[in-house]
Each structure stands twice: as structure tokens, then as C-alpha cells.
Amino acid sequence: MRYLPKSPADRQEMLAEIGVDSIDALFETIPAEYQLKHDLKIPRQHSESEIIDRFRAFAGNNATGYASFLGAGVYRHYKPVIIDSLVLRGEFLTSYTPYQPEIAQGTLQAMFEFQTMICELTGMEIANASMYDGSTGAAEAMMMAVRVTGRSKAVVARTVHPEYREVLATYAQHQEIPIAEVGYAANGRVDMAALDAAITNETACVMIQSPNFFGTIEDVAAIAELAHSRGALLIVSIAEAVSLGIVKPPAEADIVSMEAQSFGVALSYGGPYCGVIACKEKFLRQMPGRLVGETKDADGKRGYVLTLSTREQHIRREKATSNICTNQALVALMVTIFLTVYGKQGLRELAEHNLAKAAYLKGALGADAKILFNGAPRFHEFVVELPISAEETNAALLEQKIIGGLPLAKWYPELGANASLWCATELTTRKQMDAAAEALRAAVPAELTRA
């Protein structure tokens, strides 16, 4: 990005060109009472060294040296250093989608490869060049199903990430899409009888998450069969992309919406992340977002273009398939590099590594706590019922520089105050897990221990 300074003479020339006397004159349409007549109440300018000192002090407030067992939609995975060294190159470093796209062949090629890899991972036929994040991707998938089926309602599993469901509700209220929620069975999977009862002939889609919010892998094929038998589409939301290294792709789904943060994107306090929608090719024209296609130029050489832009807002205005007219180009590039570095075998090994860590953590915590929902396969997260409340446990663990699992009572009050969601990834060490188990044991009063 170039910094282009303006001299007073430059300003005068620009004002003269458009026939305005002063910069203030540009704001005349704002009533005088609303115009700011004094300086903003912010500190005066600092020198460069003062600014660096100030931000170092802020950085000192960051928690370092803590072990974290949080997951719940945001996952700590190793991020190869090559990702930053490539995405920081000037040719790539824009947070925005190309609007004069064909001049940026390198960016388009990277997005095309992103789409190709997402298709291979999800078992879908086409994928877009990314969405804002997993939650908005899920909402766009729901609206897409409404357009495809001509039906107006959605059925969503309660084991879809609670914050994704909040985003769904936000989108649905003005689109007038009633959402019915379906609970979970004793094994943590979608309650099939309740699902069967919830689907009507007005149901556009059934949305599940797999692995679901409890870490449990759903029976996608059975749910797909039920949804399809009633004329509804199946949307599978994936919050933990690394699971695809070992879990069978949800190929029975009609639409897959995914959060790809796990593939090389820093946690960054919740964003920017990288959503994506992939689907069957027959729904191509109802898919929102940017789409890169491969073609040949006038000389027969391979080239890349943004294709089917006619669906989009800048061309089709209020009749566009979605208000999304952009993508997460730079973050999708991080994902592409991550997948290129790991490859098929590497991703499988990474997923196995995560499974093994989670198995060890279950064993370590299981001595003093009860692991819930054991009746179905899981990836690297699981629900624990602690001997004391999750909040009390976490307060005790925090003193040992351990961030415990996510208390679930806020979203699942029926699980009680003692339930929390724990996650282990390849970055979780055995030492950390042993320390967490030990801290838990120490926090539990002797009369409540299981032994």
C-alpha cells in the first residue's frame, strides 16, 4: 500500500477542480448543530518510540505460558511459518477480493486451487472462493436451500454451534424463515425421532454439524436419507476442518458449509476466519459468493476468471443470490498454503494425532470426572461432567495457568453447571494434560472424588 501525501496546494487544486471553496463546504448538507466544531477528545500525537513502548506494554497484558483446553469452534493448530512469509508478499497482501480480477491471475489461481481442495475434502462437486466465516456460511447455505426448494422453513440441530444458531436466527428473522430446533439423543447425536417429527412438507433444509458441538460425529448418511425422503436438502456444517483428515466426507449432503480456520489461520480473538460453501453442481446458480473458473485465453493458454458473476449484487442488484459480493481472499490463501504443505497424507496424520491426544485427555480426566455421550464416535472434543461446577473448576485451574474446558450451562442448561466441553489438539502436550488432571483432582473436595 502506498502512502500518498497531499500538500495544501494539492488540496486547493482538487477543490478548485470540483468547484468548492473549502473542505468544510463539502459537509454543508449536514445541519450545523450536528457538525463537530472542536477537536476529538483523544490524546495528542505520540512519537514513534512512544507508540512502540505503549504497544509493548499492551502486549505485556497478553496471557502467555497458559495451557488451553478450549475448542468449541475455534481450534489451536500449528501454523507453518511459510504461510506468513507467502501471504505477506505484496502481490498477495490485500484483504479484499479482486474487483478487476483477471489482472490478478496469481490470486485467481490460488482461489481456484482452494476451491478444488475444498471439493476434494468435502466430497462436493463445486465450492466457492470463501465466505466470511463458518456461521455466515451456514446462514447463506440455509437461504440457498430456501431458493432451491421453494420451501420456506428450516430444521436445525441443537448440536450445531450455539453461536452459529444465533447468526442463523439473525438472518432468518428478516428473511422470514421459521427455524425449528431438534435435540440430541443419549449418545450425543441428533435425535432421529425428533428430527423425523420436525420435518414437514415446508422444510427447505435440515442442518446438522459434524463433528457436532459436543465433538460427536453424526450419522450423515442416515440423516440425509431422512431429509431427502421428505424433499428437504441436507446442509452439513463443519466447524473443525481438520476432522476431514480422518472422518468420511459428508458426500450425502446437498450443501456443506465450513469454517476453515483450523487450516493455518491464527485464532486472532475470533476473526477474520474463512467460511466456505460447497455443494452439488446442480445448485450452481443458487450458490452465493465468488466463484473462480478455469478457461483458455485467445491464444489457447490456461487462464482463470471470476465466473457466474451475473448472480452477484454488483450486476444483479436486488435480485442477486446473496448480499455477499466478496470473499476472504487472503485468509483463503492461508488455507490453500496450509493444505498444500500438509497434503492428503499429512492431513490424515494430523487428524490421527488429534484423536490420540483427545484419547489421552479423556483417560486423564476420566479418573475424577465422568465423560458424557460415549455411545458414538468423536473427534477431538468431548463433554465432561465434573464433580464440581465447571466455573469453580476453571477458577482453580486458572491459578495453575490452565484454561479449562468451556462451561456448557449457558447454552445447554439441561446438562447442569458441572458440564464442560474439552478439546485437545496436536499442540496439547501430555505434560499439560497431566497437569490439568492433577489440578482437577486437587480442586475436588475429598468426599466428592470417585475413587
Add this chain to the structure above:
Amino acid sequence: MAYPASYKYTKEHEWIAVEGASGTVGITDYAQGSLGDIVFVDLPKVGDALEAGKTFGSVESVKAVSDLYSPVTGTVTAVNEELKDKPEKINDDANNTWLLKLDLKDASELGALLNAADYEKFVSEETGH
């Protein structure tokens, strides 16, 4: 003449050929020329009810998607399945490439449509030449 005299026309650039109570609908040569290369046509299903002046589908070219407006009220009796694979036929011969056939509900609606001469005049006024 670019616009057959036996057809009736809408200001949204559809034509309709009427035989008894049955109508055949397409888009005009001017419409195909303005759209450019047509790559996809989205049509209703047989049995769908169309209403005069309301959209019933869309036609997509490499540069735009345009809505299709029904010239009259009626029920769809046939759609041109050939356009699924060969939408470019509209570019080749817009006057003889039909989109759908329908049963007219009220033939008097035809009175509100343009004849070929008026349509041609309308197009030349709209384009300014």
C-alpha cells in the same frame, strides 16, 4: 423485418404468438442482441400459473441476468427443454426459438400488447436510433 407481424410484443422485449387459446412465448431479436451470448435460461415448470406483467424466469448471458415477464396470464403447457443444453439457439434465431407455451386465461389481455410496428418504434425510441 426483424419482428414478425403475426406476433405481439411487450415493452420488456418478449414476443407471443397466439393460436386459438394457446400462446407461444420467446424473447425478441433486440433482447438477444442486447444480452449478448446467452448461457442459461431459467424457466417455470409445466402447470405453473403465470400472470401478465409478472416475472416467470430469467435469461442469463455472459454479462447479465435479465428477468422474463409474461405477456399474458395463463397456465404453462410446455417448456422448451432443448434450451437446457443449447441456450445459444436464442442468439441464433430469437424469433423462432420459443421458451414456453401456455393456455391463455383471458385473450383480451392481448389488446394491451404492442404490434410489430409499434414495438420496432418503441425499440428505436429506447435506443435513440
